Amino acid sequence: MLKRIEKGIMIPSILIVLGISFGIIINPETSKRIITQTQEIITNQYGYIYIWYGIFAFVFVIGISFSKYGRVRLGSKEEGPEFKTFSWAAMLFCAGIGASVIYWGVIEWAYYYIALPYGGKIESFQAAELAATYGIFHWGPVAWSIYAVSSASIGYLYHVRKVPVLRISEACRPILKEKVDGILGKGIDVLFILGLLGGAGTSLGLGTPLATEGIARIFNIEITIFLEIAVLLIITLLFAVSAYSGLKKGIKILSNINIILTIFLLLFVFVVGDTIFMINMGTSSIGVLIDKFPIMMTWLDPVGKSGFPQDWTVFYWAWWVAYAPFMGMFIARISKGRTVKNMLLGSITFGSIGCAVFFIILGNYGLNLQLSGSYNVIDSLSNFGGAVTIINILETMPVSKVIILLVTIVSIVFMATTFDSASYVMAVTVHKKQVENYEPDRWIRVFWALTLGVVPISFILLESELSILQTASIVAALPVTLIGVLTAWAYIKMVNEDR
Ligand code: NM2
Numbered sequence: 458m459l460k461r462i463e464k465g466i467m468i469p470s471i472l473i474v475l476g477i478s479f480g481i482i483i484n485p486e487t488s489k490r491i492i493t494q495t496q497e498i499i500t501n502q503y504g505y506i507y508i509w510y511g512i513f514a515f516v517f518v519i520g521i522s523f524s525k526y527g528r529v530r531l532g533s534k535e536e537g538p539e540f541k542t543f544s545w546a547a548m549l550f551c552a553g554i555g556a557s558v559i560y561w562g563v564i565e566w567a568y569y570y571i572a573l574p575y576g577g578k579i580e581s582f583q584a585a586e587l588a589a590t591y592g593i594f595h596w597g598p599v600a601w602s603i604y605a606v607s608s609a610s611i612g613y614l615y616h617v618r619k620v621p622v623l624r625i626s627e628a629c630r631p632i633l634k635e636k637v638d639g640i641l642g643k644g645i646d647v648l649f650i651l652g653l654l655g656g657a658g659t660s661l662g663l664g665t666p667l668a669t670e671g672i673a674r675i676f677n678i679e680i681t682i683f684l685e686i687a688v689l690l691i692i693t694l695l696f697a698v699s700a701y702s703g704l705k706k707g708i709k710i711l712s713n714i715n716i717i718l719t720i721f722l723l724l725f726v727f728v729v730g731d732t733i734f735m736i737n738m739g740t741s742s743i744g745v746l747i748d749k750f751p752i753m754m755t756w757l758d759p760v761g762k763s764g765f766p767q768d769w770t771v772f773y774w775a776w777w778v779a780y781a782p783f784m785g786m787f788i789a790r791i792s793k794g795r796t797v798k799n800m801l802l803g804s805i806t807f808g809s810i811g812c813a814v815f816f817i818i819l820g821n822y823g824l825n826l827q828l829s830g831s832y833n834v835i836d837s838l839s840n841f842g843g844a845v846t847i848i849n850i851l852e853t854m855p856v857s858k859v860i861i862l863l864v865t866i867v868s869i870v871f872m873a874t875t876f877d878s879a880s881y882v883m884a885v886t887v888h889k890k891q892v893e894n895y896e897p898d899r900w901i902r903v904f905w906a907l908t909l910g911v912v913p914i915s916f917i918l919l920e921s922e923l924s925i926l927q928t929a930s931i932v933a934a935l936p937v938t939l940i941g942v943l944t945a946w947a948y949i950k951m952v953n954e955d956r
Pocket of ligand 1: 660
């Protein structure tokens with residue numbers, strides 16, 4: 458069995474992840490200090506790298522779409538797209554978005570409402586409108602461009618040159634040539650795995666306390682570290698089983714149920730909340746976003762030094778970058794028969810609109826509680842943290858127990874449907890045999906699923922605050938930006954060579 462494993466990719470990845478996780482568990486205090494320092498150095502001194510990466514991704518996606526490079530079709534014209542646009546968009550959304558959209562959808566505005574970007578006035582209407590908009594920006598077209606960057610070259614290799622790209626390093630071959638077979642290629646794959654584990658660490662580190670809080674509130678039990686670890690293990694087990702049984706079976710049914718439950722949840726909140734406020738604020742957010750878009754995309758606050766863009770935009774771009782090669786492969790796979798323009802613009806429009814709906818409905822429900830004085834979300838956030846506040850917000854709704862149960866289930870399944878595919882992709886990456894349509898060994902898929910659970914366990918033991926969870930993505934994603942640039946370059950090079 459071990460013969461089939463690419464040890465040069467597997468061993469360094471495992472050693473680094475286990476080393477860091479055990480280091481945290483054994484020496485939490487020192488680790489906390491090192492993590493905080495690292496985060497400060499990267500965000501304060503090198504934050505511009507992520508901001509520039511966001512600009513690059515957006516310009517690349519728009520530039521490619523509206524030039525000859527966008528007209529390339531991934532497959533034959535006669536056959537047409539493999540998936541209808543609706544299922545294509547649904548798959549895209551479910552793969553790239555997990556429970557975080559619910560977590561942040563509900564409370565992201567609250568952080569921004571008090572942070573006052575651009576030096577706004579406390580509790581002013583501008584501060585509220587900006588707070589409602591910033592979340593939509595962080596989950597909007599720039600973010601989705603970051604996801605889409607690598608899909609062009611992978612899609613081209615896969616569907617036009619008919620090279621099965623089962624490792625991200627393969628997508629860099631047009632640029633790096635035979636160096637991909639050496640240590641450089643292995644390094645790229647290791648960085649890809651570490652990035653994904655870091656991004657997943659942030660996601661699971663946020664999602665697990667939310668699910669735990671939901672369960673504790675429904676069953677009226679007290680939260681302990683053991684309960685939190687138990688919930689994490691249940692989630693991990695769920696995606697391990699799903700990765701074991703293959704992507705097509707259990708997870709497909711689960712995803713479909715999840716979509717129905719999510720739509721129900723959003724409609725419910727839309728109706729029981731102040732619907733007119735949501736529509737009005739949602740509409741106004743579109744204007745604020747268009748007005749502020751170039752500033753939001755480039756802002757580093759060099760004089761005011763509020764730290765806002767570093768704490769938020771830099772963190773968000775890092776988090777999207779961590780998942781980006783994985784999503785690039787995914788988007789490329791499902792886009793057979795589409796033009797590159799259609800794939801890229803489709804990703805950023807459907808993705809951004811999908812996320813915006815969550816923010817407009819869930820976020821404005823909470824914002825309205827704050828503004829109307831019926832519940833002080835900001836106070837709750839600073840006293841009890843994100844997970845408790847989200848469940849408190851849900852408690853203000855009618856049939857709140859049912860809604861809390863619904864959100865808990867949806868969050869768990871959302872996490873499971875993202876990380877079973879992540880386990881799968883990591884299993885493919887470390888496999889030696891790289892031919893089309895093969896299945897990586899089951900035990901390797903399960904192995905990666907379990908590894909995905911290790912990093913968050915160390916975070917739970919560390920009782921980590923938000924900034925530590927953010928650091929996992931900020932550090933792990935930095936080298937992944939290089940992979941994005943290489944794959945983007947590879948696409949242009951290949952099209953120039955072939956046409
Ligand atoms: N992103 C979209 O936890 C999740 O929902 C997975 C998070 C990168 C912010 C993706």
